[in-house]
Amino acid sequence: MSNPSDTPAPQPAAPAARSHGRKSISATLRPRVLMGEAPRLARVWTARIITLFPEAFPGVLGESLTGKALKEEAWALETIDLRPYGIGKHKNVDDTPAGGGAGMVIRADVLGPAIDEALARAKGRTRLIYLSPRGRRFDQAMARDWAAGGGVTLICGRFEGIDERVIEEYRIEEVSLGDFVLTGGEIAAQAMLDATVRLLPGVLGNAESIEDESHSAGLLEHPQYTRPAEWKGRAIPPVLMSGHHGKIAQWRLATAEDITRQRRPDMWADYQNRED
Known part of the structure; x- marks a missing residue:
């Protein structure tokens, strides 16, 4: 747990993003790792992942047709590491549940700034999703809806979940992969993105194969x-x-x-x- 002296002073908002052709450049008050980070593409369907484990991505999304489409810039993937937003010298991201109980809860003052950065990066219509076992169950219709927009921002929870005030403040949609509990949202995020990205134009290369598969009709x-x-x-x-x-x-x-x-x-x- 952290004490009030650990809490950083408020900082001014980062400058807005500027678009140069298909390349999108934005300033940030937090340093980013420059080596090995792919440049963002403007007007390309983009998935943004808020996670404590950015190294888990792209994972299987970097393989097969989704990986080929990622390399060909048919879609883009960005990770936002939650740890740098942590509080104090140990970068704590969680605290004990109010009212007592087992486990830990991700703090609102940690997750909120990470969401702000994700939204500042977003272009066009995007969805803000928290991967939660209490959410609406993900299905093919939802994948089609996501694919029709400009992208999605997925929040991968850990521990006992996230502070409810964050969900209320940002009007976050809660979505579940199924009626079971995982240790975190990263696996669910990859499954949902795989189902969505394959629906983007040109990824599969054969529209008929999408129309004939399970759940489509x-x-x-x-x-x-x-x-x-x-x-x-x-x-x-x-x-x-x-x-x-x-x-x-x-x-x-x-x-x-x-x-x-x-x-x-x-x-x-x-x-x-x-x-x-």
Whole structure:
């Protein structure tokens, strides 16, 4: 825990960002690591991550199609290290819960300035999200909504969470990866960004593949097959080898409906209501 003498004096706001072509340059009152930091791109969909573990990024997002798109500047990734905003010589970011209890809570006077920097960097419409197990569950519709904007700022919590006053002050959306608890938000952030970035124009390179996959039409995806035509006595369904595109489409829809009805009754009910 820190004492009042550890609290730094208020500082003036950093100058606003300036845009030079696609490169975006902004001044900051806190020093940044210059070597190895990619320049920010103006007008590019950008994910900003507030985290105690910036070295965890890009992680898997730097691989495969999302990694290729990142290198080609189809999207941008920025991390904001929460530790430099910590209080006192030990840069404390958390304190004990008001009212008692186990664990620690991230301080409002630590997280607030980090959010201010993230918002100062943002260009266009962006979402401010706290990755929280009590939030609305992330789904494909949310990924499409995020992809349609200018980017997202994701707050990766730790310990017992963050001071509620920060959520109220910034009107932060709370989003959950699922009905379980992780040790922090970094894994959830990478999963949500993977689902979102792949929807950005040109990342997958084949818009039809997005339209046919699970959840895109409110159904789980139909089964997929490829060569060889027979494997361990199991043959590809004959209709898929027929070349009749109309019958193939009917088979895929029927199997997708069967799988959804059996495995996700909740999705099936929503699908039927939408069809009605």
